[in-house]
Amino acid sequence: MLHLIITTLLGFALSGLWFASFQFLGRYMAKKDKNSEISRCLLPLFAALAPAVLILYWKGSWSLHIHSLKNLGWWGITLLTTGVVCMLISFRQKKQASCTRRELLFRCVEAGMMEIPMRLMMQNFVCLLLNLWKEDILYGIIINGLIWCFSVLVQEAITKQYEGIIIDLAASFVFSLGIGYVYLESECIIFAVTAHMLERFIGTKMNR
Numbered sequence: 544m545l546h547l548i549i550t551t552l553l554g555f556a557l558s559g560l561w562f563a564s565f566q567f568l569g570r571y572m573a574k575k576d577k578n579s580e581i582s583r584c585l586l587p588l589f590a591a592l593a594p595a596v597l598i599l600y601w602k603g604s605w606s607l608h609i610h611s612l613k614n615l616g617w618w619g620i621t622l623l624t625t626g627v628v629c630m631l632i633s634f635r636q637k638k639q640a641s642c643t644r645r646e647l648l649f650r651c652v653e654a655g656m657m658e659i660p661m662r663l664m665m666q667n668f669v670c671l672l673l674n675l676w677k678e679d680i681l682y683g684i685i686i687n688g689l690i691w692c693f694s695v696l697v698q699e700a701i702t703k704q705y706e707g708i709i710i711d712l713a714a715s716f717v718f719s720l721g722i723g724y725v726y727l728e729s730e731c732i733i734f735a736v737t738a739h740m741l742e743r744f745i746g747t748k749m750n751r
Contacts, residue, residue, distance in 0.1 A: 546676040547686070554669050554690045557594065561660050562694065565590040580645075584653035591660035598667045604730060606663060611729035618734070624721025625738045625745075631714040632746045635707040647747055654743035658735040661691060661719070662726050670727065684727060688719030718742065 568589055572582040599605055611617060642650070669690075670683035692712050699708050718738070725734045 546678050550669055550672045551686050557668055558690050558694055561590055580649050584649040585656055587656040588659045591664045595659055595664040602667055606730055606732045608730040611731040617725050617729045620725050621734045621738045625742050628714045628718045628742050629745045631710055633749050635710050651740040651743045655736040655740040658739050662735045666723055684723035687723055688716045691719055692716050
């Protein structure tokens with residue numbers, strides 16, 4: 544139990560470092576880049592790149608096991624998880640402003656890039672620590688989900704948009720459990736990126 548608590552706390556610390564980098568780079572790019580749409584949608588990648596590379600090097604795998612894409616079971620879990628999350632999102636009362644196809648594309652790319660900090664950086668970090676302490680790495684999926692639910696709470700607190708927060712938390716946790724399991728077993732980040740982009744596309748269409 545102590546190892547699980549320590550791992551969770553270290554995960555929270557890493558998420559804090561990522562969020563600080565995200566904010567800093569966001570302000571820097573906004574000043575330097577007048578047309579910052581592309582920069583913004585790649586910001587999650589830029590903020591997580593250095594720690595993700597170090598963690599993947601520690602792991603000894605770059606999470607591009609393309610052969611896993613042939614496994615229909617992983618695709619089934621990926622699509623099922625995405626469907627459940629979209630169903631949860633449909634219960635939200637708050638609606639998003641309509642967007643152009645270009646804006647929708649950038650939103651989807653940004654969602655896909657979030658899998659770099661969520662999966663390549665955080666989930667691997669948590670699972671590597673658990674493995675180091677001889678704990679079941681399946682706990683890492685749950686811990687990772689809790690960490691990103693906390694991040695959702697922080698974002699809601701900053702923007703002061705608390706409407707639908709329970710649904711947002713439920714959707715985030717379900718997504719982390721389903722996609723986190725697929726990533727853990729398949730060692731292929733493409734499943735996660737595809738799921739997050741698809742969820743953002745459907746969610747945006749439903750909440751307009």
